[in-house]
Amino acid sequence: MPIYEYTCTACDHEFDKLRRISQMDEEAPCPICEAESERQLSVFSAFTSNDSGVMSAVAGGGGGCAGCGPNGCGCAG
Numbered sequence: 623m624p625i626y627e628y629t630c631t632a633c634d635h636e637f638d639k640l641r642r643i644s645q646m647d648e649e650a651p652c653p654i655c656e657a658e659s660e661r662q663l664s665v666f667s668a669f670t671s672n673d674s675g676v677m678s679a680v681a682g683g684g685g686g687c688a689g690c691g692p693n694g695c696g697c698a699g
């Protein structure tokens with residue numbers, strides 16, 4: 623049986639329940655204050671990889687000096 627995680631909407635108490643899949647949509651009252659609780663999203667979707675670390679190439683390149691331009695390279699002349 624899967625374990626579902628719940629957070630109480632009244633006191634923010636977090637708890638988990640072992641339930642059958644057929645019971646997953648049933649109410650799970652908070653064990654502390656017996657208020658209604660919200661079922662948390664599955665752990666499986668909580669972790670996503672996000673690769674935004676694209677390294678940009680160093681601009682320039684060619685002569686290896688700061689003087690390279692349309693008129694030639696200042697270091698290779």
Ligand SMILES: [Zn+2]
Pocket residue numbers: 630631632633634635652653654655656657
């Ligand atoms: Zn509660």
